[in-house]
Amino acid sequence: MTDAAKFLPYGRHRVDEDDVAAVAAALRGDFLTTGPRVEEFETEFARATGARHAVACNSGTAALHLAVLAQDLGSGVAAVVPTMTFLATANVVRMTGAEVVFADVDPDTGLMTPQTFKAAIERGRASGAKLKLALPVHLCGQVCDMAGLAEVARAHDVALVEDACHALGVHHVGATTHSDAACFSTHPVKAIATAEGGVVTTADAAMAARMRRLRNHGMTREPEDFQNRDLAFDRNAPNPWYYEMAEMGWNYRIPDVLCALGISQLKKLPVFNARRSEIAALYDRRLSPLAPIIRPVPHGDQAHGWHLYAVLIDFKALGMTRGRVMDWLKSRNIGSQVQYIPVHRQPYYSKRYGALQLPGAEAYYARCLSLPMFVAMSDADVVRVADALAALVAEQAGQRFKERA
Numbered sequence: 546m547t548d549a550a551k552f553l554p555y556g557r558h559r560v561d562e563d564d565v566a567a568v569a570a571a572l573r574g575d576f577l578t579t580g581p582r583v584e585e586f587e588t589e590f591a592r593a594t595g596a597r598h599a600v601a602c603n604s605g606t607a608a609l610h611l612a613v614l615a616q617d618l619g620s621g622v623a624a625v626v627p628t629m630t631f632l633a634t635a636n637v638v639r640m641t642g643a644e645v646v647f648a649d650v651d652p653d654t655g656l657m658t659p660q661t662f663k664a665a666i667e668r669g670r671a672s673g674a675k676l677k678l679a680l681p682v683h684l685c686g687q688v689c690d691m692a693g694l695a696e697v698a699r700a701h702d703v704a705l706v707e708d709a710c711h712a713l714g715v716h717h718v719g720a721t722t723h724s725d726a727a728c729f730s731t732h733p734v735k736a737i738a739t740a741e742g743g744v745v746t747t748a749d750a751a752m753a754a755r756m757r758r759l760r761n762h763g764m765t766r767e768p769e770d771f772q773n774r775d776l777a778f779d780r781n782a783p784n785p786w787y788y789e790m791a792e793m794g795w796n797y798r799i800p801d802v803l804c805a806l807g808i809s810q811l812k813k814l815p816v817f818n819a820r821r822s823e824i825a826a827l828y829d830r831r832l833s834p835l836a837p838i839i840r841p842v843p844h845g846d847q848a849h850g851w852h853l854y855a856v857l858i859d860f861k862a863l864g865m866t867r868g869r870v871m872d873w874l875k876s877r878n879i880g881s882q883v884q885y886i887p888v889h890r891q892p893y894y895s896k897r898y899g900a901l902q903l904p905g906a907e908a909y910y911a912r913c914l915s916l917p918m919f920v921a922m923s924d925a926d927v928v929r930v931a932d933a934l935a936a937l938v939a940e941q942a943g944q945r946f947k948e949r950a
């Protein structure tokens with residue numbers, strides 16, 4: 546197959562023979578569900594992120610849900626969520642019964658800033674919301690101004706849980722210096738893959754232990770936790786069959802087999818992230834002549850995980866709608882995606898909270914497009930995408946010239 550005939554998706558996993566061998570070894574072992582590889586994956590994940598504790602579960606959504614559950618929001622309480630994110634960040638708040646207050650984002654990066662965070666807190670409090678939590682999102686692998694957000698959070702007595710699903714392997718993300726927890730996804734388009742999977746990191750040992758119970762039906766087998774002493778003990782010795790549930794939990798367990806894949810993939814995380822950075826730098830160089838019609842999301846020298854490579858396109862100046870651009874790219878075997886539709890615009894949320902004016906998010910959404918970005922991309926693939934966009938810009942300019950003549 547020639548390179549041009551190969552479809553380039555906007556993202557995909559990279560699984561090598563050593564990953565396959567690791568999974569096969571797990572399949573030949575004694576544990577398919579919870580087994581020793583779960584703890585090993587957690588230990589390696591904590592090491593890779595600089596975290597004290599890592600709790601693995603079966604999706605990024607489950608990771609966010611566990612971290613939010615551990616905040617004990619209670620009813621009548623609300624959490625701030627930037628609207629430029631995947632549905633899950635807001636949905637996990639609703640899954641606990643709490644309400645969502647959507648924050649606006651920077652129009653060029655799509656990130657919640659200390660200013661948009663503060664504005665959301667003030668808007669939420671003015672409408673009577675009891676705000677207890679916020680979930681900053683490290684969109685595309687960019688890192689939010691966590692020190693700035695933490696200052697606002699402290700001033701308003703709001704806890705922080707990071708949605709770091711896009712930012713595994715980025716300097717300091719996961720160490721939770723400025724937050725209670727950070728949540729990661731190991732879905733195949735992310736930095737490493739375990740098929741489905743997620744991890745919460747935290748510095749709080751009690752929170753980690755509680756999330757481990759919550760991921761397994763809220764169940765404990767630790768004698769010191771038992772409350773029904775008459776059922777639990779026989780003359781001071783714990784009954785061997787006994788377990789107890791003191792609060793509602795879920796089945797969010799990640800299988801041993803998937804942790805085998807995670808352990809193998811984690812070893813390659815630095816190499817994967819280095820390749821993503823090379824691809825981004827090559828895109829930056831090749832796309833620079835297309836500004837201002839097409840320009841990369843500005844990133845300066847900041848740490849970046851490059852989960853996604855997003856560009857901002859002035860579709861009006863280009864003379865083509867986003868849908869037609871995506872179709873045009875697809876006809877040249879190039880995938881693209883829009884990350885994301887502002888969550889407050891989803892019918893579920895607009896029916897619940899009414900029409901909100903979040904102009905930064907609207908401006909970002911109107912222009913963003915994610916181009917192919919995955920570890921197995923070659924330099925030639927990147928050049929093919931950039932050249933296709935250059936050809937599109939030239940074709941459209943020619944069209945405009947003809948129309949004027």
Ligand SMILES: Cc1ncc(COP(=O)(O)O)c(C=O)c1O
Pocket residue numbers: 604605606607630631633634682708710711730731732742743
């Ligand atoms: C920002 C963000 N948060 C949460 C999630 C949920 O992760 P998962 O698909 O592993 O449940 C995703 C997944 O795409 C995401 O992009």
